[in-house]
Amino acid sequence: MRAKNISCAALLALSCTLAGQAVAQNYMVPAGTAAYIRAAVESDERSEEMRARDAARKPAEILTLSGVKPGDHVIEIAGFGQYYTTMLSAIVGESGRVGMYDLPYTGARAGAASAAFVAEHANTQYYLANYNDVVFPNNVDVVFNVLYYHDLGLQDVDRAAMNRKLFAALKSGGRYVIIDHKAEDGSAWRDTESLHRMGAETIVEEVTAAGFRLTVNSDLLANPEDDRKSMVFAPGTRGATDRAVFVFTKP
DSSP states (O other): OOHHHHHHHHHHHHHHHHHHTOOOOOOOOOTTOOHHHHHHHTOTTSOHHHHTTHHHHOHHHHHHHHTOOTTOEEEEESOTTOHHHHHHHHHHOTTOEEEEEEOGGGHHHHHHHHHHHHHHOTTEEEEEOOTTTOOOOSSEEEEEEESOHHHHHHTTOOHHHHHHHHHHHEEEEEEEEEEEEBOSTTOTTTTHHHHSOBOHHHHHHHHHTTTOEEEEEEOTTOOTTOOSOSOTTSTTTTTOOOEEEEEEEOO
């Protein structure tokens, strides 16, 4: 295992530890939210650790933007921790399915929990796969990549090829949801290793190059007080970063 993989695994462990220490904040599902999204967010299956992150993540609003609905086939890139997986599984229901695709290095720390989740949720599947080699299924409705696009460069993933594969996997009208920590404008991949942030405009350039159209560029998770210069796991910064929220659509 390369040094950068060890670093990412260590950060994953730190992330989980800090999440467990998070202080719960009040979060209310907005009025008018679809009943199936509300039920998923308010489900008793979600842990207190998950709920503690809701105020900063606004899951009902994100899920609404994604357009996910009962019966959908969803791909989740980097689903470890099951924050979104738990809600997606509840939303798509028995007639839908959610496939989690995680890189192999995450298996040592998150594999057992992911496998246990799948054992209890018949509409989910878990894959440890090299994104350069993976073959995605067809007729997918929605792809989620939450706070992980910046890691693709750190893991030597051919992003152009991966984006093309996801484009091919999606139905016409299918959506690719990407959320990530913003670095300084124009910084591209400069800060991915040191800060776990990246230039938001670079995400748009790479994903639209695969044929996607950017249909939503939301400030839902914006934080103008974040100077985008701090490590995302630093005390006082974690959960309070200025984040890009994009929805790309396959024409």
